[in-house]
Amino acid sequence: MTAAKKRRPRFPGLRLLEALATPHGIDRYLELVHPMLTIRGVRGEVTRVHRTTADTVTLTIRPTRRWAGFTAGQYVRVSVDIDGVRRTRCYSPATSQHTRGRFELTIKAHEQGLVSRWLHRNAKPGLILHLSQAEGEFTLPERRPEKVLLISGGSGITPVLSMLRTLADEGHTGEVVFLHYAYTEADVPCRADLLELTGKHPNLRLLLAYTDADDGDLSGFFDHTHLRKAAPWHAEAHTYLCGPPGLMAGVREVFADLGLLDRLHTEDFAPAPITVDAADATGDVTFVRAGRAAPNSGQTLLEQAEAAGLTPDNGCRMGVCFTCTTVKTAGCTRDVRNGELSTDPDVEIQLCVSVPVGDVAIDL
Amino acid sequence: MSRTTPTLTPEQYEELGRDLDALRQRVLDDLGEADRKYIYDIVKVQRALEVAGRGLLFAGFFPPAWIAGVTALSLSKILDNMEIGHNVMHGQYDWMRDPAMNSKMFEWDNVAPAENWKHSHNYIHHTYTNIVGKDRDIGYGVLRMDEGQKWRPYYLGNPAYAFALMLFFEWGVMLHDMEVDRLMSGEKKWSETAGVRRRIWHKSVKQVIKDYVLFPALTGPQFVSTLVGNAAANLIRNVWAFNIIFCGHFPNGVETFTEEETKNETRGQWYYRQMLGSANISGSPLFHIMSGNLSHQIEHHLFPDIPARRYPEIAPEVRAICAKYGLPYNTGGLTKQLRSVAKKIFKLALPDNLRGKPAQPPAGTVGNGRALRAA
């Protein structure tokens, strides 16, 4: 089974300590001594920071003892406090799943991106990150396929790089092709590592495709020709794909043409674009736990939930008492009091003063 | 009946609402790392005091250590309940998106379960502040704190009940959520309290075991001295919290309202009621922290979800806004406000006719005729 399923034995005397620390929990005391001293929470300390391209940063992370490891292709939710607010984003470890005690994240600084730019600029050894356990289904099957094609573009390299490194660690003997798209050679993260790794293992082949330069193994965008050149055996292989929306669409189209979509496994990094025309009542409101959905009526989410037959806890209905606070799992909402938009997924909102902007999913 | 506090025109209420909304927005826009650091610094001090207090009680056979231990533990409990717990549970730090400081998840070092308390406090009290018959914090269902509450012989015991409530305040707060008076009058059924009772049971058992079994037992031969020390710390916190809280709404001059006049309130009118229904206590910065900034009850009631450390900062502006509309801003030193509250507790123990009818409408009570409805 995956490493995430293993459970560490519990700390002896934990119950007594918890009874003494009630109601706050032991971690709330330990973290004041040192942020890495936690019993229940998962944290990671950045131990090394290096940059292999101008707009990415690679962090080596030493997780706390509760970290249960990951499976190549999975991601971890990383939280940092930026200007007092905890921000959470997903990042896929790029190292082999068999490396113990540390893993690496490679983060691309998006021009407008809050967390990625912050990490790019501020990550230093000693920085403590809040981590979730690894999650995600974008993984190789337990029985490794004979032939594997890994396609990535830009920062989407991370999960498939982890797969490549994992297969190499396992002494995998089947053919593996690593096809990566970048603007130019200078934009390929961890290029030196990739060359070294594929140099050592004759069954691993690296193909770098540049969209803005001619000195790569391939040039231009993905198409039938690229696929045939990279992996003539693609019909018998399993293909793993992660990259920017353009590349993802291009690959999907070719695989659809070939009737091979069932052999294509994908991971999306970019969130679905959010419409911020705050005035329109468009989209649907989904109440995740109730398994209900209704077209957005433009009313507050509390009213819409009630109209859908739900009875969420609520009190003042004016944003004062915080009784109706609920997690918005996806979508954008507007605070009716000041027009402020909430665009992040998995944040708490007050239902009574929030109206949906487009599709919204609520954990009700 | 007429009263001294001016009522405003509909336009003025509108403008008052806009002024205060603008002030609120300015503070919200400015929230950031400094606020996060502040609350974590307070938490650090509280946890350090707690650890020190618990530790010192191991040497409880040595009287100075016992006294220092009880002092540290009392201060820890006061900070935990007031500047941290009360404020975090108001959602003041929810914007940080930090589970440890989130109103939905925080529990305080107090027998009253957070969830019950949030209902009676954040919702009932903060929404219906000082509306007689709706705000259950007027007298807590036990005391007579307003003339709008009809006198009964039971209220002859007003001072005694208040004294008992002070000593056992955390238990009082815990039982408050049961709404015993409404159970007795049959307004509420026993079965409706199942959730509240279950939470009370779970929370209070843990608190009692921690303070009165585990920590005393850990100190071995000091069992009794630790137990007494822990009880003393809880008592000191009770007395302090009771006194601060009673100065928030009960000093002379604080207005109460009727259900009728607050029907269909606008946002401006809601702000108006919050301002007139609260009173501040003046004091040093340390005093404000130890009171959880409830010494800025007026600012707190206007903006219950703004981090409390911001109240002293915006107080001059709130005061200026009051002045602009000719509204009173009720503030005074702790002794003055306490004396005023104590007087009220004694005075209202007696039937109104025994005290003689005041020439003026009774201070602190709004007559029925005043028409917020006109707005």
Ligand SMILES: Cc1cc2nc3c(=O)[nH]c(=O)nc-3n(C[C@H](O)[C@H](O)[C@H](O)COP(=O)(O)OP(=O)(O)OC[C@H]3O[C@@H](n4cnc5c(N)ncnc54)[C@H](O)[C@@H]3O)c2cc1C
């Ligand atoms: C499962 C998963 C795994 C991921 N793994 C990695 C990884 O290993 N390395 C990595 O660098 N990133 C990874 N991401 C993307 C990462 O989670 C963030 O979305 C990204 O770092 C941008 O965050 P931000 O706070 O900087 O940008 P935000 O402030 O959230 O967004 C700013 C703007 O950038 C746009 N934007 C956000 N993310 C992307 C994106 N990925 N592509 C294009 N535009 C975007 C937004 O729409 C917005 O307009 C992964 C995402 C997912 C869902």
